[in-house]
Amino acid sequence: MSQAAAASDTRVLVVGPSWVGDMVMAQSLLKTLKQRQPGSRIGVVAPGWSQPILERMAEVDEVARLDVGHGEFGWATRRALARQLRGRFDTAIVLPRSWKSALVPFLARVPRRIGFTGEQRYGLLNDRRELDKLRLDQTVKRFVALGLTVDEARRGDFAIPRPQLRVDADNLAELRRRLELSSRPAIGMMPGAEYGPAKQWPLGHFRELAGRLVAEGYEVRVLGGPKDVAAGEAIAGGQALVHNLCGQTRLADAVDLLADCRQVVTNDSGLMHVAAAVGTRVQALYGSSSPAYTPPLSDNAEIHTLGLNCSPCFERTCPLGHTNCLVQLSPQRVLAAVLAASPALIARH
Numbered sequence: 001m002s003q004a005a006a007a008s009d010t011r012v013l014v015v016g017p018s019w020v021g022d023m024v025m026a027q028s029l030l031k032t033l034k035q036r037q038p039g040s041r042i043g044v045v046a047p048g049w050s051q052p053i054l055e056r057m058a059e060v061d062e063v064a065r066l067d068v069g070h071g072e073f074g075w076a077t078r079r080a081l082a083r084q085l086r087g088r089f090d091t092a093i094v095l096p097r098s099w100k101s102a103l104v105p106f107l108a109r110v111p112r113r114i115g116f117t118g119e120q121r122y123g124l125l126n127d128r129r130e131l132d133k134l135r136l137d138q139t140v141k142r143f144v145a146l147g148l149t150v151d152e153a154r155r156g157d158f159a160i161p162r163p164q165l166r167v168d169a170d171n172l173a174e175l176r177r178r179l180e181l182s183s184r185p186a187i188g189m190m191p192g193a194e195y196g197p198a199k200q201w202p203l204g205h206f207r208e209l210a211g212r213l214v215a216e217g218y219e220v221r222v223l224g225g226p227k228d229v230a231a232g233e234a235i236a237g238g239q240a241l242v243h244n245l246c247g248q249t250r251l252a253d254a255v256d257l258l259a260d261c262r263q264v265v266t267n268d269s270g271l272m273h274v275a276a277a278v279g280t281r282v283q284a285l286y287g288s289s290s291p292a293y294t295p296p297l298s299d300n301a302e303i304h305t306l307g308l309n310c311s312p313c314f315e316r317t318c319p320l321g322h323t324n325c326l327v328q329l330s331p332q333r334v335l336a337a338v339l340a341a342s343p344a345l346i347a348r349h
Contacts, residue, residue, distance in 0.1 A: 010037050013064075013089040013110060015101050016046040016054075019194065020251070020270025022139060023050045024163050024277050025297065026095060029143040030059035031161035036147070043089065045081070045104055052252035053274070056165040066104065073100060082107030093146045094125065114146055129153065139294055162297050163277035165255050172256040179248065182241060184219040187338065188257070188264035188280070190271040191231045192224040192246075196316025198288035199267050201326050203234040209265065209331040210235055210242045216339065221245055221261065223254055223271060263338055272296055283337055287326035288313050302337055304329055 012033055016026055023046065030042055043062040044054055054060045066081055068074030078100070085108040092105030097118035105113045106124040114127040122128070129146065135156040136142045144160055145153035152158055175181075191206050193199035210220045220239075222232040224246035232246035249257065254271060258264060259278035266272040266282065268289045275282050276296035284296050286305040290312040295303070305311075311325040318325075 010040040010091070011043070011089045012040055013043045013045060013085065013092040013105060013108070015092065015094040015096065015104065016044050016050065017095050018047055020050070020053065021273040021294065022095075022270075023053055024165070024270070024273040025140040025294075026143050027057050027059065027163040027165075027277070028140050028161050028297065029093070029095070029147050030057060031163075032144050032147045032159075034059045035161070043085075045085075049251065052250060053165070053255070056167075056252070056255055058164075058166065064104075078103050079107055085110075095143055095146065097131075099124070116142070116146070132156075137292065140297060160297070163273070164279075165259075165274065165277040167259040167278055168252070168256050171253065172260055175249070175253055175257060176260075179243065179245060181221070181243065182219045184217060184241065185342075186219045186221050186261045187213050188261040188266070188275065189220060189222045189235065190224060190264060190266035190269055190275075191222065191235060192228040192271070193267040193269045195289075198313070198315050198318045198323060199269070199286075201267055201285045201287070201329065202323075203231055205326075205329070205331045205334075206235045206265070207239070209334055211239055212331065212335050213338065214239065214241045218262075219243070221257060223249070223257060262342055265334055265338070268294060276301060281341055283334055283341075285326065285329060285334070287311060287323060287329075288315055288318070290314075302341070304334060304337070 016023055041061045042059055043064055044060055045064045045066050048065045048067045051063050054063050064081060068077050082104045089110045091112045092110040094102045094115035097116050099119040099121055102115060102121050102124035112127055113125045115125045116131040117128045136145055140160055148158060189206055213220055220242040222235050222244050226247040228246040232244035236242040236244035255274055258275045258280055261280050263281040264275045266284060268286050272284055276298035282296045282301040284301055284303050291303045306325055306329055308325050
């Protein structure tokens with residue numbers, strides 16, 4: 001068989017991460033794999049909730065659902081999935097660094113299994129890579145590095161393809177009708193952050209900014225999951241043209257609604273990465289986390305961070321009890337950034 005034919009027949013199984021933002025960033029690895037071997041077939045092992053995101057990635061040929069809860073071992077579920085995948089892939093790339101994340105490729109007897117050394121996975125991985133945290137200083141770099149040779153990854157000067165999610169125009173039209181959205185240009189707001197409250201801009205700041213944006217002629221859409229409903233109501237409650245859509249949309253719907261927004265104002269969250277991946281301008285708010293580690297992967301983004309001497313602390317809750325890194329980040333500053341990015345776009349209503 002020729003080298004070209006062998007490359008076209010390559011079958012790669014990627015064990016994906018378990019967070020929305022990380023799953024979006026994983027597309028940079030998938031793009032790298034397809035660029036290097038255009039005829040390869042890529043399957044992704046991922047939790048069921050992430051399937052709508054993966055279905056919007058042109059590089060994904062197959063999603064292998066692995067529905068186990070956070071912290072759950074799920075031996076029977078992993079073993080059953082491995083049986084379904086056995087004999088179907090040549091290479092596996094395991095993105096999470098946990099022991100259990102490497103089980104499915106091992107049990108599926110995938111011949112080559114690549115991942116970073118971690119949690120004593122010596123028997124489960126047979127192509128183990130050492131993680132150089134200084135050179136691979138971003139999550140997305142670590143993902144892409146696993147799709148390269150050891151020497152390429154060690155140099156650290158490789159390209160990072162940007163995530164790009166497909167938008168469903170028909171679904172967007174139906175959403176606009178069902179949710180009774182206006183014809184005004186929209187600003188999205190994402191007040192959630194699954195990791196913890198130390199990453200969340202105060203709801204009062206979001207609410208004040210929403211009111212000012214409406215006065216400037218915008219519609220505001222607050223987006224998030226069922227856990228964010230109360231936060232969305234705190235922002236939207238009683239304000240005309242501020243829609244609390246938290247809990248009313250699927251993850252696939254959020255992709256289309258964010259693509260329809262002129263800009264978004266967002267915590268460092270999964271939906272921030274979704275917005276970046278559909279090309280919407282991102283106003284990203286960073287407190288306890290670092291834009292150097294998990295930035296929005298877009299040239300169309302502005303980072304807002306105060307750089308206090310106590311941040312980034314990477315804690316779920318503020319160790320000092322005040323979250324000044326976000327409290328002192330004013331709505332006026334963010335409003336000015338939004339308006340500066342769209343001068344003369346808005347006719348006041």
